[in-house]
Amino acid sequence: MSNPCLLSSSIGKKFLMSITGLFFVLFVAFHATMNAVHIFSPEDYNAICKFLGANWYALVGTGIIALGFIIHIVYATILTIQNRKARGTDRYDSEVRPASVEWASKNMFALGVIIILGLGLHLYMFWAKMQLAEIAGFVDEIAGPADGSAFIFYWFSKPWVVVAYTIWLTALWFHLTHGFWSAFQTMGWNNKTWMPRLKCLSDVLATIICLAFEAVVIAAFCMA
Numbered sequence: 001m002s003n004p005c006l007l008s009s010s011i012g013k014k015f016l017m018s019i020t021g022l023f024f025v026l027f028v029a030f031h032a033t034m035n036a037v038h039i040f041s042p043e044d045y046n047a048i049c050k051f052l053g054a055n056w057y058a059l060v061g062t063g064i065i066a067l068g069f070i071i072h073i074v075y076a077t078i079l080t081i082q083n084r085k086a087r088g089t090d091r092y093d094s095e096v097r098p099a100s101v102e103w104a105s106k107n108m109f110a111l112g113v114i115i116i117l118g119l120g121l122h123l124y125m126f127w128a129k130m131q132l133a134e135i136a137g138f139v140d141e142i143a144g145p146a147d148g149s150a151f152i153f154y155w156f157s158k159p160w161v162v163v164a165y166t167i168w169l170t171a172l173w174f175h176l177t178h179g180f181w182s183a184f185q186t187m188g189w190n191n192k193t194w195m196p197r198l199k200c201l202s203d204v205l206a207t208i209i210c211l212a213f214e215a216v217v218i219a220a221f222c223m224a
């Protein structure tokens with residue numbers, strides 16, 4: 001029997017959003033670490049791209065990421081519509097909400113939309129020309145499917161791409177600073193001792209992750 005509470009109640013939907021959101025924090029942390037390798041060694045970066053490639057484990061990973069992403073977006077949309085209908089702009093039950101994250105917490109959906117648009121562009125620039133090209137059996141005119149470094153230098157030599165990625169990463173930073181501690185709060189970890197610590201951890205994690213991505217962009221722009 002399915003669990004009607006998890007899918008239909010507001011807290012059940014927020015719980016699924018929290019689980020998928022925390023999964024994405026792990027994914028972006030891994031993805032940022034992997035990409036940061038490019039700053040020090042484009043050759044080693046390409047070795048990682050070759051290892052991931054279009055192998056079965058990479059395809060399973062892509063499927064899981066896509067599924068988690070769809071769940072996160074669908075529930076974010078449903079909850080935002082429901083909350084706006086029910087409570088206007090006062091969308092949160094809890095009063096445990098540090099003032100510094102007020103702006104991000106109120107704009108999570110708008111930030112999410114910027115992240116989706118950026119992700120669409122990003123997948124076109126990299127994933128479609130690498131993993132998808134390998135599956136579909138074509139070679140993009142920029143480079144081969146395992147030459148991630150060539151794609152990085154190609155795209156990040158263009159100033160508009162650097163600006164677009166910087167905007168995208170700024171939106172991701174705001175989204176992560178609120179999303180990480182909010183996920184723990186949803187799962188019941190919302191006491192007065194842990195909330196400030198989790199808030200601080202959110203800021204530190206979001207900053208390290210987004211700066212690592214931005215460093216890859218700037219380093220490639222300077223070297224290209």
Ligand code: HEM
Binds near residue numbers: 123
């Ligand atoms: C400097 C910034 C970034 C670089 C250089 C970069 C690089 C790449 C590359 C090379 C791929 C293709 C891998 C392959 O198909 O073999 C990829 C895929 C992907 N990237 Fe990024 N990325 C960056 C930032 C981001 C950010 C900020 C996010 C999330 C918000 C993200 C999400 C993804 C996703 C979801 C995929 C598809 C994953 C998969 O197929 O398993 N990337 N990225």
